[in-house]
Amino acid sequence: MTYYKFQSRLLRKKSGKPADIRPYLAAGLTIAGAVMFYFIVFNDRSGVVGKIAARILLNFFGRVAYIFALWLAYEGVSLWRSKNEKKWRMDFALSALEVALLCGLVKFVNVYFPAVPNYGGLLGKNVAEFFTRLFGPAVGGALNLTVFLYALSVIKDFSFKDIFHRVYDVAKRDIEEYRKVRALAKKLDDRRVASSSGSDEVGKARAKAVAPEAAQTATPPKAPVKPSAPARSQTPAPPPAQFPPAPPQYVNYKIPPLDILTPPKNSAEEEQHHAHLDRAKVLQQTLGDFGIKVEVGDIIPGPVVTRYDLNLEAGIKYQSITTLQDNLALALKAASIRIVPIPEKSAVGIEVPNPATRIVTIKEMAQADDFVKNPSPLTFALGQTTDGVPYVTDIIPMPHLLIAGATGSGKSVCIHSLIVSILLKARPDELKFILIDPKRLELPIYAGLPHLYDPSVTPDKVGIITDARKAMSTLKQLVYIMEKRYELFAKHTVRNIESFNELARSRSVEGMHPVHYIVVIIDELADLMLISRREIEDDIQRLAQMARAVGIHLVLATQRPSVDVITGVIKANFSARIAFQTTSKVDSRVILDAIGADELLGRGDMLFLPPGAPRPVRLQGTFVSTKDAENVAKYILAQGHKPSYEEYVRRDGAAASAAPVDREKEEKEKQYILSALRLVLERRRVSQDLLKAHFGSSAQATNVLSLLEKDGFIMKPEGTNRWTIHYDKIQEHLANEESTAKE
Ligand SMILES: Nc1ncnc2c1ncn2[C@@H]1O[C@H](COP(=O)(O)OP(=O)(O)O)[C@@H](O)[C@H]1O
Numbered sequence: 001m002t003y004y005k006f007q008s009r010l011l012r013k014k015s016g017k018p019a020d021i022r023p024y025l026a027a028g029l030t031i032a033g034a035v036m037f038y039f040i041v042f043n044d045r046s047g048v049v050g051k052i053a054a055r056i057l058l059n060f061f062g063r064v065a066y067i068f069a070l071w072l073a074y075e076g077v078s079l080w081r082s083k084n085e086k087k088w089r090m091d092f093a094l095s096a097l098e099v100a101l102l103c104g105l106v107k108f109v110n111v112y113f114p115a116v117p118n119y120g121g122l123l124g125k126n127v128a129e130f131f132t133r134l135f136g137p138a139v140g141g142a143l144n145l146t147v148f149l150y151a152l153s154v155i156k157d158f159s160f161k162d163i164f165h166r167v168y169d170v171a172k173r174d175i176e177e178y179r180k181v182r183a184l185a186k187k188l189d190d191r192r193v194a195s196s197s198g199s200d201e202v203g204k205a206r207a208k209a210v211a212p213e214a215a216q217t218a219t220p221p222k223a224p225v226k227p228s229a230p231a232r233s234q235t236p237a238p239p240p241a242q243f244p245p246a247p248p249q250y251v252n253y254k255i256p257p258l259d260i261l262t263p264p265k266n267s268a269e270e271e272q273h274h275a276h277l278d279r280a281k282v283l284q285q286t287l288g289d290f291g292i293k294v295e296v297g298d299i300i301p302g303p304v305v306t307r308y309d310l311n312l313e314a315g316i317k318y319q320s321i322t323t324l325q326d327n328l329a330l331a332l333k334a335a336s337i338r339i340v341p342i343p344e345k346s347a348v349g350i351e352v353p354n355p356a357t358r359i360v361t362i363k364e365m366a367q368a369d370d371f372v373k374n375p376s377p378l379t380f381a382l383g384q385t386t387d388g389v390p391y392v393t394d395i396i397p398m399p400h401l402l403i404a405g406a407t408g409s410g411k412s413v414c415i416h417s418l419i420v421s422i423l424l425k426a427r428p429d430e431l432k433f434i435l436i437d438p439k440r441l442e443l444p445i446y447a448g449l450p451h452l453y454d455p456s457v458t459p460d461k462v463g464i465i466t467d468a469r470k471a472m473s474t475l476k477q478l479v480y481i482m483e484k485r486y487e488l489f490a491k492h493t494v495r496n497i498e499s500f501n502e503l504a505r506s507r508s509v510e511g512m513h514p515v516h517y518i519v520v521i522i523d524e525l526a527d528l529m530l531i532s533r534r535e536i537e538d539d540i541q542r543l544a545q546m547a548r549a550v551g552i553h554l555v556l557a558t559q560r561p562s563v564d565v566i567t568g569v570i571k572a573n574f575s576a577r578i579a580f581q582t583t584s585k586v587d588s589r590v591i592l593d594a595i596g597a598d599e600l601l602g603r604g605d606m607l608f609l610p611p612g613a614p615r616p617v618r619l620q621g622t623f624v625s626t627k628d629a630e631n632v633a634k635y636i637l638a639q640g641h642k643p644s645y646e647e648y649v650r651r652d653g654a655a656a657s658a659a660p661v662d663r664e665k666e667e668k669e670k671q672y673i674l675s676a677l678r679l680v681l682e683r684r685r686v687s688q689d690l691l692k693a694h695f696g697s698s699a700q701a702t703n704v705l706s707l708l709e710k711d712g713f714i715m716k717p718e719g720t721n722r723w724t725i726h727y728d729k730i731q732e733h734l735a736n737e738e739s740t741a742k743e
């Protein structure tokens with residue numbers, strides 16, 4: 001960690017503050033506590049004085065005397081380390097009260113369970129008596145406990161309300177998820193019963209009894225004599241729900257070790273140490289020139305900015321410093337500085353960009369405690385906070401992630417760091433990637449990894465998906481896999497992948513195997529949207545809404561943070577978002593619903609908005625060099641494991657996934673659009689009247705016009721009343737349609 005406390009002796013000497021008694025008080029408390037503890041524990045080795053002291057303490061505090069002595073020592077140490085003496089005094093008083101209340105509680109135990117002796121001492125007896133006299137033993141005891149817990153929450157700065165809310169939220173989410181699974185499972189079950197009811201009489205009866213509505217849509221009730229005919233006229237029957245048992249795979253697979261990664265460079269840090277001292281002096285002097293006396297406390301260097309904490313003398317206004325922002329920036333020769341209040345230290349922080357940004361390497365991130373100890377296979381070493389602390393998160397609860405920013409801002413590097421983070425954690429049987437890279441720039445490094453997955457092809461043909469049409473069909477198949485998993489989970493009455501895998505591992509149910517997580521990564525969403533925005537959006541939405549429980553997670557990246565790519569539908573389903581540097585405030589708003597990303601420094605400087613968080617955190621992203629990514633991939637490839645999975649959909653089964661009604665409507669709309677586009681191309685203009693003449697009805701014309709606009713073929717610039725027509729896009733679309741029609 002790069003956080004270090006900085007006792008600037010140089011600066012202290014100059015400021016010439018009178019010596020305070022804090023160190024003496026702190027040392028006194030620590031020593032007194034330690035000595036008392038010794039006397040109580042080693043009673044027979046502490047002489048006459050020690051014995052008497054111990055007896056007094058034990059009489060007064062009971063067994064709580066041990067805690068009292070340790071607490072005293074602890075307070076000494078914390079005074080020594082505390083930056084804010086006022087806050088320390090408050091804490092000291094409160095925790096002294098806690099000791100007394102604890103004695104009281106211990107005595108109450110003796111009151112309720114007389115078999116237990118009073119371990120609370122004289123103090124406990126008096127405290128308990130106090131409460132009892134006022135409120136009686138029952139209410140008094142409860143009150144003693146309540147005050148004790150309340151004071152604890154104040155000292156330790158947590159709130160019981162928050163804890164309660166968090167527990168409540170988790171429970172609520174679980175219940176909702178369970179309901180969704182139940183509903184979907186029921187629907188799927190009904191469909192299956194309905195379609196297989198032709199073969200036996202029992203099934204027929206059940207279909208009618210269990211699923212009256214499903215039977216109505218799928219099987220007309222008027223035809224009970226020949227129920228098999230409509231069942232067959234439906235889309236081809238999907239393959240059986242169960243995935244065939246997996247052979248033992250990847251038994252010898254080894255996760256890549258960290259020593260194949262480039263080590264971080266630390267030399268710059270030493271050099272910067274002096275630069276930090278110089279800047280601290282400049283800060284102090286500049287403010288001094290304006291008549292503001294400050295002392296520089298901690299200096300907290302981060303990868304991109306360094307924070308200098310100023311302790312203000314009493315009576316100096318925070319505003320008097322913020323008004324000097326530009327002067328300070330000038331004196332520090334910095335392009336921009338940020339001034340932040342630090343209430344917990346009652347100090348003012350000045351964030352100054354470092355002359356050279358430090359690269360946050362994947363190696364140091366992967367060595368961080370948070371990363372090593374995180375049990376999730378989807379652990380993501382995202383980067384470091386502005387004070388240089390590793391920030392590690394988990395994709396599972398997100399459950400989907402949106403990444404956006406201008407070209408060259410660090411999106412692809414971020415995707416590499418996600419993939420490599422996961423490769424350093426997860427085995428190929430735990431997790432699979434679907435990699436979609438229409439630009440064909442970044443992801444070829446990972447070709448051939450056993451972690452690759454594509455539900456539309458067999459494992460021997462799996463690869464990085466670069467063709468946008470192929471990507472679309474893969475997403476469609478994935479929706480189908482998702483439904484199959486729901487069905488499978490419902491059969492075993494589990495509600496998410498974690499419980500399913502637990503069950504699969506703990507009980508050797510015939511043919512039941514753990515299933516892998518699926519992470520879909522799309523580097524450049526805009527390129528996919530070009531083909532058919534509506535369809536892509538539909539699939540993404542269906543996956544995003546339902547997929548978390550069955551272990552499917554989506555990561556989308558785009559360099560076009562405009563509303564036609566990051567649509568309302570996508571935003572609503574992606575609550576975890578990363579914004580890299582954007583070119584405008586508008587783009588920042590599209591991604592984060594707030595400005596700020598436009599002021600980032602680029603090259604991995606990011607704002608990360610965790611799901612449900614009110615404000616984003618600023619991070620410097622983890623850097624994964626091409627060499628590191630290659631080394632990890634090579635290490636895995638050298639082990640010779642091939643991709644292997646059972647969950648894929650045969651071509652003929654593909655149609656089964658989409659609902660027939662939707663299909664029909666979609667097909668109709670597509671035909672309307674095609675015919676309208678041909679018309680527009682021929683006449684070189686577009687209008688309501690033209691379309692009305694062509695389609696025959698005014699309503700239909702309006703409908704088609706809005707479809708054309710929605711797909712981006714035509715647009716009406718603000719303030720004008722004429723349509724602008726994108727002929728090139730129309731031609732491209734028509735050409736595409738013709739070529740697929742030929743196939
Ligand atoms: N986390 C990072 N740390 C340091 N440099 C970075 C980081 N992320 C990106 N860069 C620099 O920025 C360049 C562009 O990043 P890239 O991810 O390709 O951008 P994008 O995909 O957004 O166009 C990289 O080649 C690298 O030099």
Ligand SMILES: [Mg+2]
Nearest residue numbers: 408411412442
């Ligand atoms: Mg890129």
